[in-house]
Amino acid sequence: MSARACTRSARRLRHSFQLHTVAPQSASPVPHPSVAGPPPPPPTPDVAQPEDRVARKRKQAELLQRGLSLRPNPAKPATALQKRFWKAVSIKETPDGHQIFLDSRPVRTASKNVLTLPLNKSQLAAAIALEWDLLVTAQQALKHHYIPLTSFTSRAVDITNADLQGNQTVREDIVTMVMRYLDTDTLLCWAPEQNRHTGKAEQREEGSESLRSMQERTAQPIIAYLTTTVWPGAEIQPSLSEDSILPTPQPQVTMDIIRGWISGLQPFDLAGLERAVLATKSLLVASRLLVEWSHNFQHLRDQKPDAPRFGIEQAAEAASIEVRWQTGMWGEVEDTHDVEKEDMKRQLGSVILMVHGDAR
Incomplete structure (x- = not known):
């Protein structure tokens, strides 16, 4: 290779690796805009524990009141479950035991058995009747926490029926x-x-x-x-x-x-x-x-x-x-x-x- 060819190759390589064509300049900072008005208030300490507890209780009371206001009106139900289909709750003493009636319908267990209590369980029967009398809608009867005694007693009734059928599995x-x-x-x-x-x-x-x-x-x-x-x-x-x-x-x-x-x-x-x-x-x-x-x-x-x-x-x-x-x-x-x-x-x-x- 001649000397002239080597010179051209060196120039070509020098131009191919050149990264900048403009001289570097220093950055000029942009000034922050000034905000008019007084300085922010100083931080305040947290609310004391008793006051915080009272505030939380008030908020819970407001939420509870709001939930009560959203409760469906039995006089104007939107669906059948939002309606209480019975007017009176009564206890009837039958030869088999105490039974709780919603008008003319007996209360039944989840297994479709009539909820029948022994004749010496009148206090329990009265408590169950009170549970149903306090319900506002039929939908509440589908939730066990509204009728805990009814659910509890249903367990005993199911054990009784299983014993009568000779089924000892439950026991x-x-x-x-x-x-x-x-x-x-x-x-x-x-x-x-x-x-x-x-x-x-x-x-x-x-x-x-x-x-x-x-x-x-x-x-x-x-x-x-x-x-x-x-x-x-x-x-x-x-x-x-x-x-x-x-x-x-x-x-x-x-x-x-x-x-x-x-x-x-x-x-x-x-x-x-x-x-x-x-x-x-x-x-x-x-x-x-x-x-x-x-x-x-x-x-x-x-x-x-x-x-x-x-x-x-x-x-x-x-x-x-x-x-x-x-x-x-x-x-x-x-x-x-x-x-x-x-x-x-x-x-x-x-x-x-x-x-x-x-x-x-």
Whole structure:
């Protein structure tokens, strides 16, 4: 290649790699426009907790009032479900038992059976009739939280009908379910004697009663009553040992005694026991409450007329010892602990209403 050709190639390469043809210039900043007017107000502190709570309650009340204003008017229903098709609710005593009528129509269960209560359940019948009398539309009857006692009683009626038909599946399923709670019963899960990190018992403050002491003091009278009056020969042990997180199973003899007792319960008592176990997570507390209020166990109460009463308050406290101990130390969470506590009492009250019978 000649020298002239090399020169042309070098020029061509130099021009092909040239990126800029204009000399660089420095940027000129654009001034920000000035805003006329006073400066913004200084930040204010958050609303105090009591005032914030009052404001939230007022807002909830406004929303509730707005919801009530949107409730359909029974006098001008838009659809058939928004209309109350009955005018009066009545209770009729039939040879089979108490039945609740909406005008001339009997209330039925989800399985299309007529809701029939034993003749000694007049208080329960009155409570169910009141539920239906307070309904505004027929659509509300499709929601269980509007008619909780009706749904609860339907469970007992279905158990009764299954027993009459010789179908033991429903009863056996309930027995199997509630027996699972025994090994991890709330009343039997006690705190360790000492905290493994501090070497001391769990106490709110120095010199106060420990959590385990509260649990033992609450559980022992209930266990003693059940093992001497209801389940003679049964031996109930705490569920948790000091060096294990796995529950300790109860002796097989105890399991057989309790299972046989549950299997022989009357339908309304069995439904009440199921509801109480689900509410308290304790088979022992539920059984103690059932024996205390069911008319079928009046003979057991007559054996110990001086025994202390065991009602809603006692059952709720026995089922929530650790929660009460923790909230006593750290305080309650609003709209959580207080709501759960009252809801448990509501469910236990429905159990008493279910199993209690009139003296005849």
